[in-house]
Amino acid sequence: MSEPQIIKLTERRPEVAPEDLIDGFVPPPHFSDVSFDSYRPDPQQPSQSEARDKLRDFTQQRRETGFLSKLFGSKPKAGKGIYLDGGYGVGKTHLLAAAWHAHEKPATFGTFVEYTNLIGALGFQRARDELSKMKLVCIDEFELDDPGDTVMMSRLMRELTDAGVKIVATSNTLPGALGQGRFAAQDFLREIQALSAQFAVLTIDGEDYRHRGSPTPPEPVDSAGLDDYAAGTSATTVARDDFDEVLDHLSSVHPSRYSRMLEGIDMALWDDVHTIDSESVALRFVALVDRMYDRGISIHNSGQRLDAVFTDDMVSGGYRKKYLRCLSRLTALASGTEK
Structure with a gap:
């Protein structure tokens, strides 16, 4: 098994010409081959x-x-x-x-x-x-x-x-x-x-099919555990970043470019995940997770468990549904149940 390419998401600053934007309005890779026949109703x-x-x-x-x-x-x-x-x-x-x-x-x-x-x-x-x-x-x-x-x-x-x-x-x-x-x-x-x-x-x-049998994200690992994920994966490209640096980077990249920023990445490893205390930062993070979910990018992390990234006030406030959807998708990506 060949070793994956380890990159830093925070080093990517994609540029997208306005006239090219509409060409990208197609279903993301996660839904590239779905059909009415492949839908499995309960x-x-x-x-x-x-x-x-x-x-x-x-x-x-x-x-x-x-x-x-x-x-x-x-x-x-x-x-x-x-x-x-x-x-x-x-x-x-x-x-x-x-x-x-x-x-x-x-x-x-x-x-x-x-x-x-x-x-x-x-x-x-x-x-x-x-x-x-x-x-x-x-x-x-x-x-x-x-x-x-x-x-x-x-x-x-x-x-x-x-x-x-x-x-x-x-x-x-x-x-x-x-x-x-x-x-x-x-x-x-x-x-x-x-x-x-x-x-x-x-x-x-x-009910949320993503949470059938997997109601919470996995427990975080330490830094050595993230090293093991990087060494043992079959993924081609792994993005490993400090969580704070990812959050800071999102403020410098327009959300319309998040999808392009994630191109080719199979796995994300985040060091020192913690609770986000700024709503503007949290909403940018929600947009990132949405695009990660589109691409089925698996997540592993150290620090706090992923369901602790938002404050109680955020989850009970005006953007409640955005945060709950994000938590659902984080659980899926961290548990391998996004498919």
Whole structure:
């Protein structure tokens, strides 16, 4: 067994040209070959198979662009979106990626944050024009963190559906409840209601499959234990970093580049993991873990156990669902149950 290449994540500073961003809006490697047939619904949760079947039907619909629809000026019915609502680990992202694979192209796939980053890089008009060319837009982890996002995404979804673009989104929050606990949602109720009107909701019940038999991350090891992981792995490339240095590095790399920063890495080893006490730092860390989960990068660490990285106030606060999803994914990556 050849020794892996040991690199430092903190030495990577990827550059991505704005015009290349949209080319990267495809399912990540973790979901590169999923399908509706490979989705395994829990027989005890009929909503899972129902959501799969309805979403499969949705992807098979075609826009009405024939002579009669043009003559009578009717808008395409396919513009109505599907919103997959459910808890963590019930297979929403699997189904979203399956929809992307099954649907006619062009189509895009990305997280909510990646779409807002795209708008920031290209400007609203250009981003809207590029996305309006799509037959399907898939948005994972749909959540609104501030009033500006509420207005911007409401407008974008409205203009895309008016253009006949089909939209599928996933979230842990019903459309009408987006933003609750985060900001004065009542002040933006009209925008939130307009956003909610773009979707038909499919609720998926069930438990987090990532935690079946593995409710907590493994216990941390010492520095020598991390050396053993690096020496004994079959991984090609291992990133080993001090945890504090990783957190500092994230502040100097735009989140839209985190995925590119992780390219080729199979395993991450973190020295001296500890509780993060700054919410802005914690949210950047959440974005990193999301991209690590996309790529199935295994994690081993010294210091504190990974489920102690966020404070109790964070986990019970306005970003609670982000942190709980992150903890779920950290457990999966550290336990080898992310598949």
